[in-house]
Amino acid sequence: MxxxxxxxxxxxxxxxxxxxxxxxxxxxxxxxxxxxxxxxxxxxxxxxxxxxxxxxxxxxxxKPGEIPTSVILIIMSVIAAISAMQLAGGLDYLVHIAEKILRKNPKKINYLAPSITYFLTILAGTGHTAFSMIPVIVEVAKEQNIKPKAPLSLAVVSSQIAITASPVSAAVVYLSGVLEGFGYSYLTLLCVWIGSTYLACMLSAFLVTKFSNLDLSSDEYYQELLKKGEIVKKESAKKEIIKGAKESVAIFIIGVLAVVCYATYISGLKADEIIISRDSAIMCVMLSIATLIVLTTKINTSKIIDTSVFKSGMNACVCVLGVAWLGDTYVSAHSAEIKEYAKNLVEQYQFLLAFAFFFASMLLYSQAATAKAIVPSVVVALALNENPENAKIIIASFAAVSALFVLPTYPTLLGAVGMDDTKTTRIGKYVFNHSFFIPGVLMIVLSVALGFLFVRFI
Incomplete structure (x- = not known):
């Protein structure tokens, strides 16, 4: 070292x-x-x-750039609520439901696995919820003689791309706040982002299923491990659903719906008519949800900071602080050149913004940090104040900020590699030739293409 x-x-x-x-x-x-x-x-x-x-x-x-305070505070407040729900048994309850769905329809695992992690992320606003599903996906795939790398890669990437469609994610809250000033309502944006990204996930699942060799028994390395006795059938650890788990999930879902309803309501108001801003509202609601969960389920609040969600969330806050602040420091110093260059490129080739999002998120490791670093310059470069129609380029390209899978170092990606005992989910020796690269690129390309199609109707 x-x-x-x-x-x-x-x-x-x-x-x-x-x-x-x-x-x-x-x-x-x-x-x-x-x-x-x-x-x-x-x-x-x-x-x-x-x-x-x-x-x-x-x-x-x-000079140091702008600290992404609002993004960090939103992540903290959402994580605070989810951590309380996790301690109350709410996440275990959701995983229990998801496992039942998978085991009831095992042959459709390539579609169900990414659907489950997608909607868990939509609800929770963090892709780290996928961790809890990885062992279940591996065992169900093995039972069906399907290489776990197919459903695992789809599930991990869909959990990342769903961040760009989650009503409580910092990335969505930030970008919707920016675009709202140009006449695009919160609910309209959510419809475009959810529709394009989920359809892209399902199309990617279809293509992977259609054109990949999914036969686990044909994998030579797996057969070697099998002969050595290194592959053992694991019974899924059945966690007891504790009292209060269902209540915590219900409270959290009500809170998410409240955020969506309030954000939709204030979309039609003038700035001076809004008493509580969208950012403040989501923070207040999430903290209120956490309070109600604590009061209802009687959980020990001192244990909340020990939950896996809280730890991963605070990790995300530090990463966003350092990376987004660094990015803004550089971008602010070169804003004039970047704006001019970006304007010329995007005006000629609209899809190039998606490339910028893709490569930036690959390095910045955060959808919110990427949006915060690039969007302000693009807003000026596209002259949205004079041409609000150009905002559709940003809306359609937004899913491309989810290229966190490109470098095989993201926690959920590493977790999938580590938990797949068949070793079909691998990281190649050339770094980029890993199991998640092709499904991930495919999912982003389709999301952006569908985004450009959907924005024509708004």
Whole structure:
């Protein structure tokens, strides 16, 4: 590990020196900070964002950009509510229902697995809920002689892309707030995003099922493991549904519906008529939901911070803080050039915005951080104040901020690889040739294409 750190440091210094000679030191610092964070893994991508900001200030004279406060606070409030629901047994109850659906229709696992993780994410606003479904998907796939990599890859990617359609995700709340000022209502945006992304998930499932070799028994490596006795049938751990679990889920669903209804209501109001903004409303409602769950189920609040959802959520907050702040620092310093360049490109080739979203999210590791870093420049570049019709390009391309699967280091992706004991879900030696790449790219391409089709009707 120590040798790796020394090597990474040496490479970073060389890259920065070369960049200095050619006049793009600030961009090199940003990329090196992100690369170092990705290599260190997990929460470290947020840590290295801080180093990047300091380096930009010392060596390039750039002032720190805007801290993505609203995005972080929304994530914190939503995670607070989901953590309370998890401690009350609500997530176990949802997984229990999902498992029953899978086991009742095992042959349709390639469609049901991504559907379940998609709608769990829609409800919860975080893709980390997919963790709980991974062991179930593996066992049901094995029982049907289906390579687990097919349903697992579809399920993991659909849980990421569903963030761009969840009414309580920070990414959706942020972008809908931006676009609302140009005449696009919250409910209309949700309809476009849910319709395009879910249909893309199902089309991707169809294509993977149709053109992939799903026969588990034909996998040579699996057969070797089977002979060695390393593949063991696991009985799914049946968790007892504790008292209050159903109530916690009901309270949470009511809260989500309240957010959607309120956000839809204020979409038609003028700014001076809105007492509580959308961001404030979602935070208030989520904290209120958490309170009601605690009061109703009598859970021990001191244990909430020990839940897996709370830990992953706070991890996400630090990552968004470091990466989005770093990105805004660079973008703000070069906003004029970026706006002009983006305007010329997007005006000629509308689909290029999706490419920008795709590659940025691949590095920034967050749908919300990507939207926050790129959208303000694009709004100006497309002159939305004069041409609000151009906002349809952003709406249609939004799903492309979900390219978190490209680098095989995202937690749910690694979890799927680790929990698949058949080893059909793999990360190749060339990094990008892993089991999630093709289904993921396919899902994003279809989502964007359908998005451009759907926006014609709004």
């Amino acid at each position: 120590k040798n790796n750190i020394y090597l990474l440091s040496a490479i970073a210094l060389v890259v920065c020196f070369v960049a200095y000679l050619f006049g793009f030191l600030d961009l090199a610092i940003v990329l090196v900070a992100i690369f170092l964070g990705v290599r260190l893994g997990g929460i470290a991508i947020g840590y290295t964002g801080g180093i990047g900001i300091i380096a930009l200030g010392i060596f390039c004279g750039l």
